Amino acid sequence: MTDNYYLFNLKSFLAIFTVLLCSFTLTAQTKVGGVVYDTDGVTVPFANVIFPGTYEGTITNDDGRFYLQSDESYNQIEISFVGYKTKIIDLESSVKLDFNITLESDEAQLNAVVVYSGKTSKKNNPALDILRKIWENRRKNGLSQFKQYQYEKYEKLEFDLNTIDSAMINSNLFKGMEFVFDYADTSAVSGKTYLPIFINESLSTVYGDNLLNKEKENVKANKNSGFSNNQTLIALVKDLYTDIDIYDRHLKFFDKSFVSPIGRAGIDTYNYVLRDTANVDGVRAFNIVYYPRRKGELTFKGDFWVADSTFAIKEINLQATKSANVNWVKDIYIEQEYDVLGDSLFLITRDYFQSDFSFRKKEEAKGVYGKRTTLFDKYQFDIAKKEDFYRRRVNDYDPETYNRSEAYWDENRLEKLNKDEKQIYTMLDTLRQNKKFNRLYNIGSILASGYYEVDNFDIGPVFSIFGFNDVEGLRLRGGGRTYFTANDPWRLEGYLAYGFRDDQVKYGISGKYLLDKRSRLTVQAGNRRDIEQLAASLTNTNDVLGRSLASSALISTGNNGRLSSINLSTVSLSFEPLYNLEFRLGGSYRTIKTANPDFFSLDYLDDNGMINGQVNQSDIGLSMTYTPGRKTSNYGVDRTIINSFQYPILYANYTRGLEGVLNSDFNYDKMQFYYEHPLQIGGYGRLRARVEAGKTFGTVPLALLNVVPGNQTLFNISGAFNTMNFYEFVTDEYVTLHLDHNFNGRIFSRIPRLQQLDLRELVGFKAVYGTISDDNIAINRSSIDYRAPEDIYYEYSFGIGNIFRILRIDASFRGNYRELPDARTFAITGSFGFSF
Structure with a gap:
């Protein structure tokens, strides 16, 4: 107990990692990627890349590199950053991954505003004025303004093996299990091939009482591919992705504490740039870009939209900086969306979390994508429950929770599975019948238990x-x-x-x-x-x-x-x-x-x-x-x-x-x-x-x-x-x-x-x-x-x-x-x- 070692001590999950890491299926209609430079040939980190007229976009990483995909078809991308002229590029095809884009400096823009690229000023910065308004109005937004609350929650966890190449497919390790690669697809976004290996779904009702400071989640249904009644596996996987509140000073996951760009600690940690104002789903909002002031800290880069009247967050994306000191995780990306109810109440409706687990942080390293999608719906308020209702029972296991019918899931899912996600169930169930996989499974079992x-x-x-x-x-x-x-x-x-x-x-x-x-x-x-x-x-x-x-x-x-x-x-x-x-x-x-x-x-x-x-x-x-x-x-x-x-x-x-x-x-x-x-x-x-x-x-x-x-x-x-x-x-x-x-x-x-x-x-x-x-x-x-x-x-x-x-x-x-x-x-x- 000398260090906070978060042990993967679960044999089922470790067995899969043992098989697949020893050596993702994405179906997008528009895929673009490349590197953004300035006129001196220096890469531009944290530049904005979006599909014009939409809110679908990304930000270049520390090396100026970006990948962007969409299920929709687009014919242009827009690249911008404060201090540079915005550039729109026509797409001659739906897939192009080798863009080398040069941004020209914009002297007029630099003279017109106080904020600039690089380290931004803490004085006369309109982005910081908006950030302080967010802090002031935090308690007026979201669930905290009600005595009690409850809502429906659907959570989908998926793990995909990435960077599959011909050497892996033809290796002795997978002899007798070659059929698994029939479920793989190559993503032109990163040039990698992905193979779905695990999916877990859960449906629950969440109850909370702000007066008692209590919250309780009743799981109504849970299923996963190949290990449906393994509660330890389910609990371990879910614990990797704990819920976060972006208004907190620090966001904790993977046993690390990242500085929140929305929290009060962010002003000394991030640079903020007010980039745009626009209507987002009928709500007038400010768009603020943020990126870290220093390398090596547990920080993010990204942008967020904040309503101009309530100063509530409407949308936010967070990507962990490449230099963040986190083991076994090459990349982290979070995206949250909030809907407005009754003109002023903003409640989270979607939370997406993706991480790239890998033994090495190099771009070509093999790894596993972990993706969590959480949807929230059917909010109700001020329905009081007795305090005993929130008490955790010593034994709350209900076998029926893990044996719901397909009809039940089809009726109650808040988001339907796509074709690739459905195939994960088929592939993993088949793999569990394979003799060689079971031998490798036993090796993983010994290492874990x-x-x-x-x-x-x-x-x-x-x-x-x-x-x-x-x-x-x-x-x-x-x-x-x-x-x-x-x-x-x-x-x-x-x-x-x-x-x-x-x-x-x-x-x-x-x-x-x-x-x-x-x-x-x-x-x-x-x-x-x-x-x-x-x-x-x-x-x-x-x-x-x-x-x-x-x-x-x-x-x-x-x-x-x-x-x-x-x-x-x-x-x-x-x-x-x-x-x-x-x-x-x-x-x-x-x-x-x-x-x-x-x-x-x-x-x-x-x-x-x-x-x-x-x-x-x-x-x-x-x-x-x-x-x-x-x-x-x-x-x-x-x-x-x-x-x-x-x-x-x-x-x-x-x-x-x-x-x-x-x-x-x-x-x-x-x-x-x-x-x-x-x-x-x-x-x-x-x-x-x-x-x-x-x-x-x-x-x-x-x-x-x-x-x-x-x-x-x-x-x-x-x-x-x-x-x-x-x-x-x-x-x-x-x-x-x-x-x-x-x-x-x-x-x-x-x-x-x-x-x-x-x-x-x-x-x-x-x-x-x-x-x-x-x-x-x-x-x-x-x-x-x-x-x-x-x-x-x-x-x-x-x-x-x-x-x-x-x-x-x-x-x-x-x-x-x-x-x-x-x-x-x-x-x-x-x-x-x-x-x-």
């Missing part, structure tokens, strides 16, 4: 097969789980492990059963005998299948031989009275002793005055976990989290040690709490903040105390201190603070030689305060002298992320306690992950 499917049993996870530590040496682990469907009401899991140095077999087994779907009442039990790094986390867990990276990392710094041998048995009951609010009541019994007696001991002085090296402990505990904003899919005993690391977490736990129960050694009370929250700081990146606190009441030995987690691996571990050694600080009362901020390249993007690398700046700060009682010190007979960080231990870090788009490296510096024996004042750690 970490498991290899064998009938109703999954073998894995494959990524935990190898490990190493100073006790076990090389460690091999293999396991599996039952898996009939994603919505299984019960599941069994287990593993076996073997260490070549200690010559011992370890194991873990767990079972769980969902007793009630509505409240998610679940019973779970398990047992584990294994080697564990007790000092890897402050927060107690009873996960019998879990294992800390600290005790199994392949590479570590210093000696990590302070490992424990643990035999843990647990049973628990959990339920979810409200969505994303879980309570868990459980009990456990464990024995803990050193796994490396020649190097490390857990000895303590017992009540009889004898030195004991093993702890036998029974306890019961009650915990609460609240994750507001978390999105999940499926309704079985296991659910898939869709928006990993994007929601806050509040956790509280109370544990009672039970002396005498099953020969348990200690009575004690332990309370623990942590809160973690990701925060988007406007255009300055994302901050992840975490606070932990805890206290143990009673006298207990080292094995039951709170050891501040150090990190002697070369990997970033959430909640651990990178320059601290294992067992360096021990407490029975503690408070910690962790701050990790990713600037998302805001600084590096302004340094010329670093702009092209898309690197991201990272800073961090960690601190802990803790104490330990005299009684807990007095019973200690271990090889470790207890020390608590009463002077507030702290460390800070600087890092570089997005190296090769997958690697993050941090340099951490110890702030104090530098005089301690074996103190590490500096540490290098890293992590891998995929993020936008």
Whole structure:
């Protein structure tokens, strides 16, 4: 959790990407493209290219290049930009992609207006006067002026493979699947061939209450090509394209925060040019062109039409600048349309979003187009609902939603499918019956889930097969789980492990059963005998299948031989009275002793005055976990989290040690709490903040105390201190603070030689305060002298992320306690992950 890694952890979707990215169907009647230059031969970025007499147009990119298409037939294009003479070119054919257009400078125009090409003035600029009027009238436009609202919403998501060439068609990868290219078409707009690979449609009713600040979407129907009942796939794809409000200061998607050209932050980020005034669908409106003042920031270029009386947006298009620091996305284009109701009310009626996903940003790179079209209709207002109506149900899955008839869809779609979109259903359904595709599908499944499917049993996870530590040496682990469907009401899991140095077999087994779907009442039990790094986390867990990276990392710094041998048995009951609010009541019994007696001991002085090296402990505990904003899919005993690391977490736990129960050694009370929250700081990146606190009441030995987690691996571990050694600080009362901020390249993007690398700046700060009682010190007979960080231990870090788009490296510096024996004042750690 060291970076905001947005993981594509869905096997169905990743399987398609694995097949098609290893190596779009557009039917337009007018297609034009080329490059716009000035008289000096320098390309003109952000110039307007339109079909005269229409609102169909585009803007040249950073290199002066444009593509423009239409389903209508046109015989002219018009190119214009402030400071240049407008040029109209006749089209001799409906398709021409190699235009080289030269614009002549217009001295008269430059003398007549204050604004100009390049950086525009913030003074005496009529475009900025209009922009300020938009801000003033924002609350008077749209849904916010009503107490309640509701409307019908139709959403269509489509993914198309692009840049298909003969080499791909004839490659061995597609042998046996050549029929898919019968559904492809070549688009003269970009010279690329496109192949539709996925489509998803949904119909819903959206309800909102501005007084309660609540909104709810009831999905009435959903269908897609080939994966109709895969709720995880549907949820993941839909989460890629969250709804945006162009009036906000920042527009968030792909886990990035772009500066809105309509928001208040836009005036310092964009250049604005008042280009034209005209009637748009009967409404007199201003046309304003905007483009970024600086390269490398998360910005757009485009234009918008704004009504001259209400100052409401009528139309807007946004294209992400080529230099925007977004991984795996080569291009982003957004278009929104608003209709006027009752002379003054402007409501969104159409929202179009297109992105080009690719491993590389070069023009010739293969990729996948993702297109979302959302239509809005049948607005109604001031129909009040009770507050309970907006409460999210724990289990709201309705199978009928995914099985609507074709007649239902034909009657309720707000926009009919075209011929190419209909063919996607046919092609994907056929492909799912192909043996070779299913083999490749399985490869994608393994990469996504970490498991290899064998009938109703999954073998894995494959990524935990190898490990190493100073006790076990090389460690091999293999396991599996039952898996009939994603919505299984019960599941069994287990593993076996073997260490070549200690010559011992370890194991873990767990079972769980969902007793009630509505409240998610679940019973779970398990047992584990294994080697564990007790000092890897402050927060107690009873996960019998879990294992800390600290005790199994392949590479570590210093000696990590302070490992424990643990035999843990647990049973628990959990339920979810409200969505994303879980309570868990459980009990456990464990024995803990050193796994490396020649190097490390857990000895303590017992009540009889004898030195004991093993702890036998029974306890019961009650915990609460609240994750507001978390999105999940499926309704079985296991659910898939869709928006990993994007929601806050509040956790509280109370544990009672039970002396005498099953020969348990200690009575004690332990309370623990942590809160973690990701925060988007406007255009300055994302901050992840975490606070932990805890206290143990009673006298207990080292094995039951709170050891501040150090990190002697070369990997970033959430909640651990990178320059601290294992067992360096021990407490029975503690408070910690962790701050990790990713600037998302805001600084590096302004340094010329670093702009092209898309690197991201990272800073961090960690601190802990803790104490330990005299009684807990007095019973200690271990090889470790207890020390608590009463002077507030702290460390800070600087890092570089997005190296090769997958690697993050941090340099951490110890702030104090530098005089301690074996103190590490500096540490290098890293992590891998995929993020936008």
